[in-house]
Amino acid sequence: MRIRAIVRRIIRQMRRDKRTLALIFVAPLVVMTLMYAVFGGSLPEPKIGYVAEATIAEVVEGIHPDWIRYDDQNRAKLAMEDGALDAYLQLTIENMKPLVNVTLEGSDPSMSKETMQSIQEAMQSMVAPLTAKLQEKLPPSPANAKQAAPFVQIAQPELVVDTLYGDKDMSTFDRIGPMLIGVFVFLFVFMISGVSFLRERTYGTLDRLLASPLRRSEIVAGYTIGFGFFALLQTIIITAYATYVLHLQIEGSFWYVLLIALCLALTALSLGTLMSAFAANEFQMFQFIPLIIVPQVFFCGLFPLEAMPEWLQWISVLLPLTYGSDALIDVMIRGKGFEAIAPSIMVLVLFATAFLVLNVWALRKYRSI
Amino acid sequence: MIDMKPSSMNQPVIALREVSKTYEKHTVIHPTSFSVQKGDMFGMLGPSGSGKTTTIKLMIGMEQPDTGEVITLGTKLPNLQVFQRIGYMAQSDALYHELSAYENIDFFASLYGLKGAYKKERIQAVLELVNLLPHAKKPIHQFSGGMKRRLSLAIALLHEPEVLVLDEPTVGIDPVLRQSIWKTLNELKMNGTTIVVTTHVMDEAEQCERIALLRDGRLIAVGSPDELKDQHQAKSLEEVFIQFSGGARA
Numbered sequence: 296m297r298i299r300a301i302v303r304r305i306i307r308q309m310r311r312d313k314r315t316l317a318l319i320f321v322a323p324l325v326v327m328t329l330m331y332a333v334f335g336g337s338l339p340e341p342k343i344g345y346v347a348e349a350t351i352a353e354v355v356e357g358i359h360p361d362w363i364r365y366d367d368q369n370r371a372k373l374a375m376e377d378g379a380l381d382a383y384l385q386l387t388i389e390n391m392k393p394l395v396n397v398t399l400e401g402s403d404p405s406m407s408k409e410t411m412q413s414i415q416e417a418m419q420s421m422v423a424p425l426t427a428k429l430q431e432k433l434p435p436s437p438a439n440a441k442q443a444a445p446f447v448q449i450a451q452p453e454l455v456v457d458t459l460y461g462d463k464d465m466s467t468f469d470r471i472g473p474m475l476i477g478v479f480v481f482l483f484v485f486m487i488s489g490v491s492f493l494r495e496r497t498y499g500t501l502d503r504l505l506a507s508p509l510r511r512s513e514i515v516a517g518y519t520i521g522f523g524f525f526a527l528l529q530t531i532i533i534t535a536y537a538t539y540v541l542h543l544q545i546e547g548s549f550w551y552v553l554l555i556a557l558c559l560a561l562t563a564l565s566l567g568t569l570m571s572a573f574a575a576n577e578f579q580m581f582q583f584i585p586l587i588i589v590p591q592v593f594f595c596g597l598f599p600l601e602a603m604p605e606w607l608q609w610i611s612v613l614l615p616l617t618y619g620s621d622a623l624i625d626v627m628i629r630g631k632g633f634e635a636i637a638p639s640i641m642v643l644v645l646f647a648t649a650f651l652v653l654n655v656w657a658l659r660k661y662r663s664i
Numbered sequence: 665m666i667d668m669k670p671s672s673m674n675q676p677v678i679a680l681r682e683v684s685k686t687y688e689k690h691t692v693i694h695p696t697s698f699s700v701q702k703g704d705m706f707g708m709l710g711p712s713g714s715g716k717t718t719t720i721k722l723m724i725g726m727e728q729p730d731t732g733e734v735i736t737l738g739t740k741l742p743n744l745q746v747f748q749r750i751g752y753m754a755q756s757d758a759l760y761h762e763l764s765a766y767e768n769i770d771f772f773a774s775l776y777g778l779k780g781a782y783k784k785e786r787i788q789a790v791l792e793l794v795n796l797l798p799h800a801k802k803p804i805h806q807f808s809g810g811m812k813r814r815l816s817l818a819i820a821l822l823h824e825p826e827v828l829v830l831d832e833p834t835v836g837i838d839p840v841l842r843q844s845i846w847k848t849l850n851e852l853k854m855n856g857t858t859i860v861v862t863t864h865v866m867d868e869a870e871q872c873e874r875i876a877l878l879r880d881g882r883l884i885a886v887g888s889p890d891e892l893k894d895q896h897q898a899k900s901l902e903e904v905f906i907q908f909s910g911g912a913r914a
Binding site: 297299300301303304307308311312498499500502503504505506507508509510661662663664 | 724725726727728742743744745747748750752754755756757758759760761762763767771772774775776777803
């Protein structure tokens with residue numbers, strides 16, 4: 296069969312092109328690992344300073360000997376400005392309620408989160424020793440002792456902090472992981488298929504194919520299956536690597552993740568070959584990255600959409616990656632099943648079908664039948 | 665040496681009737697009519713940019729004329745089935761550089777529906793014909809320009825086409841190789857293959873039975889080399905050509 300001949304040829308060609316193979320299989324893993332290292336790996340222990348009176352300071356010292364005590368807020372602030380601190384606290388006790396004023400360095404959201412987590416844990420474990428401490432410090436007075444049995448009652452510490460967001464138990468990587476899978480699958484499949492099809496035109500082989508009894512639809516089908524094969528491999532590798540090596544959390548089924556990623560890959564594949572019709576050379580193909588890929592990355596949910604003006608939000612409806620990453624988030628974070636992702640899958644399939652039909656149509660430019 | 669004009673029982677293999685082609689308001693082929701007879705070695709001579717490649721693409725149905733019609737092998741073009749009966753060698757070597765010669769030829773053989781033992785046999789035969797059998801395993805990126813041309817020719821011959829259409833088969837090829845290609849073409853012609861070949865080399869045109877002279881998208885003359893020379897009292901085709909160009913540039 297002629298389509299099979301094209302598929303086999305593409306697979307052979309790709310096997311010879313070791314660099315391209317490395318690009319589609321290894322590059323996403325490298326970038327994912329970098330992302331993991333930046334957003335997901337254990338961050339360095341936050342450096343925290345505090346200002347407190349001696350009694351409290353003794354307790355803090357007991358829990359966190361690594362925290363640095365400052366005489367006053369100004370010194371702590373100066374230390375932070377020098378980059379020596381990620382946060383400093385002012386600890387006071389009012390009416391048996393510890394009051395904690397947290398000042399975060401705040402330039403790095405993931406570090407801020409890590410710091411807040413550390414502070415909160417410390418405050419929790421502070422309650423008991425602080426109670427004991429105050430108890431023993433209090434002058435024994437029989438009159439008072441009769442009034443209340445647990446004489447000193449320290450309330451839960453109250454934290455006053457400016458900005459705080461996100462769920463505490465999820466790393467940033469877990470949150471952006473699903474979108475990263477979508478973005479990588481889309482980007483690499485788009486580029487590889489686009490450039491390959493472009494070469495077919497610039498090397499004159501497309502012309503040669505069109506001088507054979509091949510149908511235009513057979514060419515598109517051959518390309519889709521041939522590159523679909525590599526897209527499938529790439530998708531499996533990226534997803535498996537993110538899940539099993541980088542321990543990206545997947546609440547739902549791994550197979551649904553694969554299914555969504557494959558639909559995204561097919562969309563990227565058909566869009567890539569279609570766009571290559573509008574590029575005269577490889578360089579022009581790469582110019583599509585800021586034009587077609589970057590907007591999709593912006594709108595796929597990596598950045599909060601709610602902050603954007605409404606008319607801008609509407610653009611995201613037109614972008615395939617939006618549906619892919621929606622579905623991936625549903626499965627990987629929310630643990631949803633097929634019913635939840637079915638509409639997104641449908642939309643992706645429609646996108647891919649439309650692009651494929653347009654591909655067959657675009658080849659009319661080269662041969663009318 | 666001139667074959668008499670083919671007898672009337674011979675239908676033309678390729679017939680262009682008032683065919684013209686325009687790209688974005690620029691007319692590349694002005695209304696042109698001519699035909700190629702069965703078993704002909706038909707040459708198309710003209711400087712680059714004269715419309716040879718476009719005419720060839722019109723002849724096999726890769727391009728559709730804006731006016732007029734093309735009838736090839738008794739079928740009005742474009743028609744997919746006709747491609748199966750035509751061997752085409754493009755001006756640029758349309759080969760996949762990552763693949764070996766054998767893999768390239770195997771791919772095209774499959775496109776033309778060759779299968780199994782017959783496919784293997786044909787691949788061997790055409791590779792042998794163009795003297796590439798010892799290099800079959802080599803990847804194309806190690807091939808010289810001449811080797812690529814020969815492989816392209818081999819691919820065009822794979823499916824034993826009735827009509828062979830070659831766009832500048834010998835451009836950039838050394839004289840020895842050029843001679844061997846023409847020898848191959850003459851052998852094919854003996855076996856009854858109709859051959860259309862473009863060239864801008866005059867002595868190649870001399871080897872054709874009939875030639876069409878093209879200039880600026882216009883057909884300026886058709887006939888056998890000797891006819892053309894006699895008509896214009898010229899010693900060579902080059903002179904004929906210059907006469908048509910007004911001779912002003914001489």
